Amino acid sequence: MNAPRTRGRGRRRAMSEINVVPYIDVSLVLLIIFMVTAPMLQTGVDVDLPDANAKPIDAQAELPVLVTIDAQGNLFIDVGNQGDRPVAAEALTRQIQAALARKPGRAVLIRGDRAVDYGRVITVMAALKEAGVPNVGLMTRPIEQ
Numbered sequence: 001m002n003a004p005r006t007r008g009r010g011r012r013r014a015m016s017e018i019n020v021v022p023y024i025d026v027s028l029v030l031l032i033i034f035m036v037t038a039p040m041l042q043t044g045v046d047v048d049l050p051d052a053n054a055k056p057i058d059a060q061a062e063l064p065v066l067v068t069i070d071a072q073g074n075l076f077i078d079v080g081n082q083g084d085r086p087v088a089a090e091a092l093t094r095q096i097q098a099a100l101a102r103k104p105g106r107a108v109l110i111r112g113d114r115a116v117d118y119g120r121v122i123t124v125m126a127a128l129k130e131a132g133v134p135n136v137g138l139m140t141r142p143i144e145q
Contacts (some may be wrong), residue, residue, distance in 0.1 A: 037138070061128060062080075062081070062103055062105075062106050062107075064106060064107035065077065065080075065100075065106055065107070065108045065109070065113055066078040066084075066109050066110075067092070067100050067109070067110050067124060068110075068111045068112075069111070069112040069113060069116045069121060069124060070116070071113040071114075071116060073116060073117065073120050075087050075089060077092070077095055077096075079099045081105075089123070092124070092127050092128075092131075093127050093130055093131040094131075096108065096127075096128060096131040096133060097131045100131070100132065100133070107135075107137060108128055108136055109136075110124060110125065110128075110136060110137070110139065111140070112138070121138075
């Protein structure tokens with residue numbers, strides 16, 4: 001004969017609701033973790049930069065004067081994208097003054113090799129200041145990702 005069923009031993013009905021509370025808890029914990037760690041993920045060196053009103057060179061502007069210093073410390077000058085011409089250190093000031101006399105307000109940039117001595121770059125910057133260049137820019141290569 002059939003024994004009476006005891007409570008709890010029978011088939012359970014399928015639950016039609018999803019309990020979302022654990023998912024909300026996990027989401028909130030992850031959100032807090034990301035909010036705390038995001039400021040720590042900044043790349044680069046922490047540097048206190050001075051305030052300056054610097055802006056990139058306008059692509060529509062006059063071509064800059066480029067002073068190139070190769071790895072051996074030799075100087076080259078390129079006025080208006082005419083190609084690098086070798087120049088002696090003593091003649092650099094005169095050539096820069098002549099280029100700026102033809103086109104005042106033209107930007108002057110230094111393109112220095114990675115292996116060149118820092119003192120050599122400073123010497124060139126001083127010569128450019130002596131030639132009357134108000135602002136000297138330093139060219140870099142973009143970081144490849």
